[in-house]
Amino acid sequence: VFVIGVLALQGGFIEHVNLVRKAAESLTNKSVEIKAIEVRTVEQLDSCDALIIPGGESTTISFVAAQSGLLEPLRDFVKVQKKPVWGTCAGLILLSNEANATKKGGQELIGGLGVRVHRNHFGRQIESFQVPLDLPFLGPDAQFPGVFIRAPVVEEVLATEGVTVLAKLPGRVDKAQSGVSQATVKDNSGDIIAVRQGNVMGTSFHPELTTDARIHAWWLGEVIAARSA
Ligand code: GLN
Numbered sequence: 001v002f003v004i005g006v007l008a009l010q011g012g013f014i015e016h017v018n019l020v021r022k023a024a025e026s027l028t029n030k031s032v033e034i035k036a037i038e039v040r041t042v043e044q045l046d047s048c049d050a051l052i053i054p055g056g057e058s059t060t061i062s063f064v065a066a067q068s069g070l071l072e073p074l075r076d077f078v079k080v081q082k083k084p085v086w087g088t089c090a091g092l093i094l095l096s097n098e099a100n101a102t103k104k105g106g107q108e109l110i111g112g113l114g115v116r117v118h119r120n121h122f123g124r125q126i127e128s129f130q131v132p133l134d135l136p137f138l139g140p141d142a143q144f145p146g147v148f149i150r151a152p153v154v155e156e157v158l159a160t161e162g163v164t165v166l167a168k169l170p171g172r173v174d175k176a177q178s179g180v181s182q183a184t185v186k187d188n189s190g191d192i193i194a195v196r197q198g199n200v201m202g203t204s205f206h207p208e209l210t211t212d213a214r215i216h217a218w219w220l221g222e223v224i225a226a227r228s229a
Helices: 013-026 042-046 058-067 071-080 090-095 214-228
Strands: 002-007 034-039 050-053 085-088 096-100 113-118 129-134 143-148 153-157 163-168 192-197 200-203
Touching: 002 013, 002 214, 013 034, 013 214, 034 042, 042 071, 050 090, 058 071, 058 090, 085 090, 090 096, 090 113, 090 200, 113 163, 113 192, 113 200, 153 163, 163 200, 200 214
Parallel strands: 002 034, 002 050, 050 085, 085 200, 096 113
Antiparallel strands: 113 153, 129 143, 153 192, 163 192, 192 200
């Protein structure tokens, strides 16, 4: 049995749990049993083989994690036990070694990815958008609906080795196509929106806010492969 935890302190955790279950059904290897659980305590975290940190508000998740005594156990899970961890949006921020906070005070990060993220890179809530993404790791022609909500991007890769850029924004985000109404849309082509360093993966966007379970299925495959390696 593989226990997949979803950090359930704030944000889109139920959506991730649902997509993990959907992805598990699509796995070809039916001898593998996947169990998705919500994680709010150290005991629950300890029972997990892998963890997803959802989108939401990274300062809130970090604050509640600290209050719950989860911050150090999360750092241990990621960096000492080196279990597979995937963060989406706020989760990517928390898994980064550095964040360029928009307000003073910042927040405690978990770390694990040798990158610096820029929070709220595209602006405010109203500047949220959706754009089709090329995700080479899903296949040569794979397109995926990219949902960006006050999303961060990776503005700098800090580690000299080991960080793989998995995806970048394809080009200027088209206002009409993306549904953005008032935003000043910059040319964001080439912005880094998915990275991986060993056991840690981060994406700027929210697959959990779609019904498309392909990234979850791909990641479960990586989780299964990591244990048998
Ligand atoms: N801007 C949020 C943060 O800083 C992330 C937004 C999201 O997860 N949709 O945490």
